[in-house]
Amino acid sequence: MAIPEPNHTGTVDFNGHSTWYRITGEPGRTPLVVLHGGPGAGHNYTLSIAGIAEQGRPVVHYDQLGTGLSTHLPEEGTDFWTVQLFLDELDNLLKELGISDSYHLLGQSWGGMLAAEHAVRRPAGLRGLVIANSPASMELWLAAAAELRSQLPPEVQRTLLAHEAAGTTDHPDYLAAEQVFNERHVCRLTPNPPEVQATWENIAADPTVYHTMNGPNEFHVVGTMKDWSVIDRLHLIEAPTLLVSGRYDEATPETLRPFADHIPDVRWHMFEHSSHMPHVEEEELYLRVVGTFLDSTD
Secondary structure, three states: OOOOOOOEEEEEEEOOEEEEEEEEOOOOOOOEEEEOOOOOOOOHHHHHHHHHHHHOOOEEEEOOOOOOOOOOOOOOOOOOOOHHHHHHHHHHHHHHOOOOOOEEEEEEOHHHHHHHHHHOOOOOOEEEEEEEOOOOEHHHHHHHHHHHHOOOOHHHHHHHHHHHHHOOOOOHHHHHHHHHHHHHHOOOOOOOOHHHHHHHHHHHHOOHHHHHHOOOOOOOOOOOOOOOEOHHHHHHOOOOEEEEEEOOOOOOHHHHHHHHHHOOOEEEEEEOOOOOOHHHHOHHHHHHHHHHHHHHHO
């Protein structure tokens, strides 16, 4: 399916910086706000979700601070890039767009972690929550990554370990080994669609946020988020919640299980032919599943 063109793009001020957004679709039903992953990946790879607008619901994408078309701040250190920063940015965007009294959230990967952090505060306007391909804690994520890495070909594993030990994770051999993991567990469409490739290019162009909070890649997490968890607060989420994951996802069922166990009103859809990006890998079914859920919460 073709990605719909935006009806409107713009920026809002956030603490003297600029948050870029795009809106697809006309005002009408409760809008869906999409939170991209990374952190620092940019909105590009989630653009297929704008197809929800064809169901009569506006869809808001935005680039979180530090990536894409929003303000870049490569000079800022670890103390600046916090979960609270991105929660504040989201609150500001909802307010400036005039939708804070009624909206849905869909967070993908890191975006789902951020969406969960937002939802545990019980915002009055949150009508429905989609947590897509996201772990409930980084401890669970790292355990899953270790298990998936152990299933890679032995020579790939040796290359990864050697360069991680040497601190040379930017070496071409390491990047090639990383690609083996990504093609299995991040996006199984090869070559990646242009919007997915654009996200990798976003990170390469300015890795500040990704490297600071996550680390060099999806499975070697050494950044400030490495001890993050929302598990002990999940019971506070009041919004109806849909969990999304892929059969070959780096976010394995074990990483999502606490969401299913502790969120009071929750359901879970597993996409059987997808890894970490079922919105790309099984786009038509994804839009139908998410759209049906959102319809049920309006």
